[in-house]
Amino acid sequence: MIRVTLPGNLQTLAGTGRMVELEVSGVATQRLLLDALEAKYPALLGTIRDASTKKRRPLLRFYACEEDLSDVSPDDPLPGPVASGTEPYIILGAIAGG
Amino acid sequence: MSRVRILVGTRKGAFVLSSDASRKEWKVDGPHFAGWEIYHVKGSPVNPDRLYASQSSSWFGQVMHRSDDGGKTWETAGNQFQYEGTPGPHKWYDGSPHPYEFKRVWHLEPALDDPEKVYAGVEDASLFVSKDGGTSWSELPGLRTHKTSTDWAPGAGGLCLHTILIDPSNHDRIYAAISSAGAFRSDDAGQTWRPINRGLRSEYIPDPDAETGHCVHRIALHPSQPNVLYMQKHWDVLRTDNAGESWHEISGNLPTDFGFVIDVHAQDPNTVYVLPITSDQYHVVPDGKLRVYRSKTAGDEWEALTKGLPQKDCYVNVLRDAMSVDGLDPCGVYFGTTGGQVYASPNAGDSWEPIVRDLPAVLSVEAQTLA
Numbered sequence: 001m002i003r004v005t006l007p008g009n010l011q012t013l014a015g016t017g018r019m020v021e022l023e024v025s026g027v028a029t030q031r032l033l034l035d036a037l038e039a040k041y042p043a044l045l046g047t048i049r050d051a052s053t054k055k056r057r058p059l060l061r062f063y064a065c066e067e068d069l070s071d072v073s074p075d076d077p078l079p080g081p082v083a084s085g086t087e088p089y090i091i092l093g094a095i096a097g098g
Numbered sequence: 099m100s101r102v103r104i105l106v107g108t109r110k111g112a113f114v115l116s117s118d119a120s121r122k123e124w125k126v127d128g129p130h131f132a133g134w135e136i137y138h139v140k141g142s143p144v145n146p147d148r149l150y151a152s153q154s155s156s157w158f159g160q161v162m163h164r165s166d167d168g169g170k171t172w173e174t175a176g177n178q179f180q181y182e183g184t185p186g187p188h189k190w191y192d193g194s195p196h197p198y199e200f201k202r203v204w205h206l207e208p209a210l211d212d213p214e215k216v217y218a219g220v221e222d223a224s225l226f227v228s229k230d231g232g233t234s235w236s237e238l239p240g241l242r243t244h245k246t247s248t249d250w251a252p253g254a255g256g257l258c259l260h261t262i263l264i265d266p267s268n269h270d271r272i273y274a275a276i277s278s279a280g281a282f283r284s285d286d287a288g289q290t291w292r293p294i295n296r297g298l299r300s301e302y303i304p305d306p307d308a309e310t311g312h313c314v315h316r317i318a319l320h321p322s323q324p325n326v327l328y329m330q331k332h333w334d335v336l337r338t339d340n341a342g343e344s345w346h347e348i349s350g351n352l353p354t355d356f357g358f359v360i361d362v363h364a365q366d367p368n369t370v371y372v373l374p375i376t377s378d379q380y381h382v383v384p385d386g387k388l389r390v391y392r393s394k395t396a397g398d399e400w401e402a403l404t405k406g407l408p409q410k411d412c413y414v415n416v417l418r419d420a421m422s423v424d425g426l427d428p429c430g431v432y433f434g435t436t437g438g439q440v441y442a443s444p445n446a447g448d449s450w451e452p453i454v455r456d457l458p459a460v461l462s463v464e465a466q467t468l469a
């Protein structure tokens with residue numbers, strides 16, 4: 001199981017807690033993980049990535065293992081500790097405001 | 099016995115306020131969608147328990163919800179708004195061409211005869227319709243592709259289609275207003291449109307009486323006189339008696355004719371409400387006094403309504419979708435402020451009381467009268 005943490009507004013929208021667990025078959029990538037997230041929680045469709053282009057919304061960031069994966073190719077394999085469920089994949093809103 | 103439900107959209111969630119016909123004791127339910135910016139919540143006139151809500155976030159984009167139990171529970175609706183074809187440009191703030199980009203839904207207008215049908219006015223300005231309860235949305239591109247649209251430019255809030263009115267005597271006649279393009283009318287259910295801005299005069303555009311380019315803030319009508327429309331423009335309050343063919347100013351003795359909201363009494367089509375705001379540079383009520391102005395003469399002659407409203411040290415704004423009337427007699431009038439107060443008058447504006455005082459900034463207020 002891969003663990004994903006969601007920002008508060010998306011928890012409200014999906015009706016979940018802070019952490020959700022997802023199954024991804026094969027070599028897990030960011031694209032496959034977000035596909036699985038949107039399939040399990042359809043209310044999130046379009047809120048993390050553009051529903052058509054699958055491009056990340058500009059004010060969201062993807063972190064894991066103390067690294068910023070936001071601009072890493074979505075088809076690269078996820079870091080091992082994320083794929084194994086040891087470390088979470090973190091979706092968060094960028095800081096804006098004072 | 100009749101009841102009243104007030105649907106309130108705020109910067110940080112939606113609230114449902116409810117009361118019996120006395121409109122003295124209120125139940126406050128919410129926040130729904132806590133943390134989301136709720137531009138508008140509106141119920142179907144056919145089935146008042148069918149509500150539609152528009153949530154928007156700079157981070158997470160556009161989300162839509164519907165409810166079938168008057169807002170107790172909600173389900174996700176469709177949030178895909180695709181312009182037809184390859185959209186052309188509109189003018190940017192600096193006058194340069196700027197491509198159309200969908201940003202958010204400002205206003206929802208459920209159809210008068212079908213709870214599954216709802217119109218959405220969006221930014222960048224266009225009109226969409228859903229015929230399946232908000233699950234899927236189709237653009238009615240005739241307005242966005244009007245020959246004048248490449249010259250439309252956004253107001254400070256964006257290039258938004260914020261007002262949709264359906265003529266209750268002819269559902270094919272639809273009015274829309276765009277900041278800052280002006281007012282438009284369709285007589286074929288939204289397929290084709292023409293500007294209806296004759297008589298408007300706006301000194302902030304190069305040609306003050308141009309066909310389009312006017313920053314119309316709000317339009318209202320009374321069902322018994324659908325050819326009579328009232329308009330709060332950026333500056334000026336106006337009326338048309340011929341479905342928008344020509345307008346004339348009715349600002350009369352208002353302390354300032356800048357403002358956002360305008361609405362019409364539920365029983366008397368000649369009684370109109372506005373809430374003057376100091377100026378376009380200073381978006382607060384004048385002189386620290388929160389005053390609704392009422393005209394019983396279809397404009398020109400206005401009286402200040404102050405009983406129960408703060409008359410000193412008040413510096414709030416009231417945004418364009420944040421006033422509504424119920425259908426009871428005497429008519430209830432409601433408005434919400436950027437300071438988070440929602441005020442109610444159960445007697446057509448003679449006196450006011452706050453229903454709630456400390457909500458997030460109010461973006462929209464819609465009153466429903468329930469059997």
